[in-house]
Amino acid sequence: MVTAGIRIEGLRKRFGSGDTAVDALKDVNMVITPGEVVGLVGPSGSGKSTLLKCLGAVVEPSAGRMTIGDELIYDNRWVIKDLRALRRDKIGFIFQAPYLIPFLDVTDNVALLPMLAGLSNAMARKQALELLQALDVAHRARAMPSQLSGGEQQRVSIARALVNRPPVILADEPTAPLDGARALAVIRILNQMARQYEAAIIVVTHDEKIIPTFKRIYHIRDGKTHEEVGEGRDFE
Numbered sequence: 277m278v279t280a281g282i283r284i285e286g287l288r289k290r291f292g293s294g295d296t297a298v299d300a301l302k303d304v305n306m307v308i309t310p311g312e313v314v315g316l317v318g319p320s321g322s323g324k325s326t327l328l329k330c331l332g333a334v335v336e337p338s339a340g341r342m343t344i345g346d347e348l349i350y351d352n353r354w355v356i357k358d359l360r361a362l363r364r365d366k367i368g369f370i371f372q373a374p375y376l377i378p379f380l381d382v383t384d385n386v387a388l389l390p391m392l393a394g395l396s397n398a399m400a401r402k403q404a405l406e407l408l409q410a411l412d413v414a415h416r417a418r419a420m421p422s423q424l425s426g427g428e429q430q431r432v433s434i435a436r437a438l439v440n441r442p443p444v445i446l447a448d449e450p451t452a453p454l455d456g457a458r459a460l461a462v463i464r465i466l467n468q469m470a471r472q473y474e475a476a477i478i479v480v481t482h483d484e485k486i487i488p489t490f491k492r493i494y495h496i497r498d499g500k501t502h503e504e505v506g507e508g509r510d511f512e
């Protein structure tokens with residue numbers, strides 16, 4: 277068996293019970309190798325966010341198996357004890373809304389996680405600045421979140437998700453608030469992170485500008501996944 281960055285087998289999630297139960301995920305199967313960026317595409321309500329939340333250990337699935345790296349994390353129940361450590365050390369989340377900390381400047385919003393992980397303040401800020409530069413927002417390094425445009429806030433939140441170099445990055449509509457060039461810049465940096473740090477990355481999107489960049493796409497419809505070869509168009 278190939279070492280997977282992410283392996284999901286027969287994943288199911290039911291919300292509620294009885295007459296009002298909703299089967300958000302019915303049969304999800306995905307394999308994402310380290311270094312790969314895949315698209316996850318599907319209509320509204322098809323289970324995309326639920327899937328990312330299950331994989332990110334924010335929502336508990338109902339059945340199936342999930343593996344990150346060589347670690348089985350879920351097998352019809354959580355098989356690892358410390359879900360908080362899993363989220364902190366293994367998963368980088370990028371959301372549609374940026375959720376920055378309002379009383380920290382841009383640099384410290386990004387540097388906070390590596391500082392908490394034990395890096396010196398100077399090293400953490402250096403890593404933060406490198407990513408801010410790559411995301412074309414380093415000129416706002418000393419600004420407060422409230423002073424940024426929506427697009428700038430989003431790029432800062434992407435830097436924050438990447439700074440600890442998590443092996444798994446989960447992005448839920450990350451380019452929604454960005455224009456075409458900036459959306460492609462985000463995809464470029466995600467591909468760079470995937471290659472450089474062997475991260476496995478899932479990007480939920482219906483953004484027509486970025487869908488052609490994926491080499492592989494999982495379609496999700498009615499809680500079930502179907503794999504498809506993407507265009508893998510060169511965008512660099």
Ligand SMILES: Nc1ncnc2c1ncn2[C@@H]1O[C@H](COP(=O)(O)OP(=O)(O)O)[C@@H](O)[C@H]1O
Pocket residue numbers: 291292298299300318319320321322323324325326327
């Ligand atoms: N916490 C919840 N409680 C009950 N139903 C939920 C909850 N979260 C999502 N759902 C339902 O699960 C289905 C999939 O939702 P979601 O994963 O948000 O879809 P998507 O992100 O593809 O739009 C929808 O029918 C939604 O209403």
Ligand SMILES: [Mg+2]
Pocket residue numbers: 324325326448
């Ligand atoms: Mg969603």
